[in-house]
Amino acid sequence: MDVYQHSHTSQAAHPYTEQDIGTTELLPTYRMDLRPTHTKDVFYDANPISDWSELSWEKIGRPYRVERWSKEKLRWEKEHDQQLPPKTSWEMFNRSFQQLFDEDALATRKEALGTLGKSLTTLQLHEAFEAVEDIIHTSVWNKIHRIEDAIWDPRGKRALFEGLDVEKPEILFLGAADGYEAMQLMAMYPGGHTVLVDYDDYCRTHRFGEFPESYPFLGENPATGAPKVWYRDEMNIDFEVCDIRDLKYGKEFDIVVSIGLIEHFPDEYKPLALDMHRRFLKPGGYAIMTTPRAQLQSKIFYTLFADTMNFAYRELMDVKHLGLYAYENGFEILRHGRIKAHNGVIARLR
Incomplete structure (x- = not known):
């Protein structure tokens, strides 16, 4: 220990x-x-x-089950043709979740807004869509974790x-x-x-x-x-x-x-x-x-x-x-x- x-x-x-x-x-x-x-x-x-x-x-009544899964989980199960083992699932979760805590949400959102502007100017729609997703995620995380704590x-x-x-x-x-x-x-x-x-x-x-x-x-x-x-x-x-x-x-x-x-x-x-x-x-x-x-x-x-x-x-x-x-x-x-x-x-x- x-x-x-x-x-x-x-x-x-x-x-x-x-x-x-x-x-x-x-x-x-x-x-x-x-x-x-x-x-x-x-x-x-x-x-x-x-x-x-x-x-x-x-x-x-019974609790509400969350059943919309991570794409990474679904991809792993497809590649390995088996259900994701519990220990592996929590290893994936911990690394994924910790990235949110480590991230400066406002700086990331500012960067995503810049990317969105450039992508729309050059009609790179896929990049623009990803930038919008980043803006939404960082805005919500900032509100939940920093603003509301x-x-x-x-x-x-x-x-x-x-x-x-x-x-x-x-x-x-x-x-x-x-x-x-x-x-x-x-x-x-x-x-x-x-x-x-x-x-x-x-x-x-x-x-x-x-x-x-x-x-x-x-x-x-x-x-x-x-x-x-x-x-x-x-x-x-x-x-x-x-x-x-x-x-x-x-x-x-x-x-x-x-x-x-x-x-x-x-x-x-x-x-x-x-x-x-x-x-x-x-x-x-x-x-x-x-x-x-x-x-x-x-x-x-x-x-x-x-x-x-x-x-x-x-x-x-x-x-x-x-x-x-x-x-x-x-x-x-x-x-x-x-x-x-x-x-x-x-x-x-x-």
Whole structure:
């Protein structure tokens, strides 16, 4: 396992301090947001369910399946005459998705506008069409990720994660990708330790490994209880490249978290997915799970970005779907609601 800790930092790596709390700033590839959590747009307690045993699939229906596939997935399956293996699909997805995070959307859009103008002047219609696609994609990504900050959604995640009865927690993040949510938890509940798990080494080296060191996480000063700005290199984080089914840990974690994982398991495998959250929890520990929301914006996004995103089975859910899956698999739902792009559930074993 690799531990990402550094004893020496610089002002460039830590550009924001407690004096910046309450502010937000648009940077070339993301938004810095240290504004307070408790505003109307961050967490919606959606039609609270008081008794999960009263819900049934007949009443709420099944999640929405995303079935418009990436051209790269379809091309691979045609060339190999077989279904794309799950591990290969996630390797393709991680590299494709990370390109969006790495891209300066405004600069790319400006370049595409220039290409469009030249192509129309010379009647290069194919190039013009591709430029229009680039303009649409970069504009939508810029709005979703930078303007609305709906992917990382720091205020929504903080609102979902608040109020846990933990101190210096041991955290296990299943399917961690860039590890964002674990870092937010570690800022809110400092002094603990996180194990990020993903079976694609690219997540260790690039998605997490190259996560911006200058990104500020709003959390708590354990000495005073006052708000504090934290950075990745101040956190005790291990990254394990492993299939989550092969993990050897016992019941040793205060928090087991997954972000956008459950929806990739068809119903016959969801008990296995939920068991991955259950088997590593200490008695009284918390399972934190989110899934993409079944809303019109999400359906449009996964259609528009099909070539970037859709390499494997994927569902969009209402929070009731996520909560009922958890309840049926032995969890007590402590909190549930909606943040910008995801449903969120905090649960513990019944």
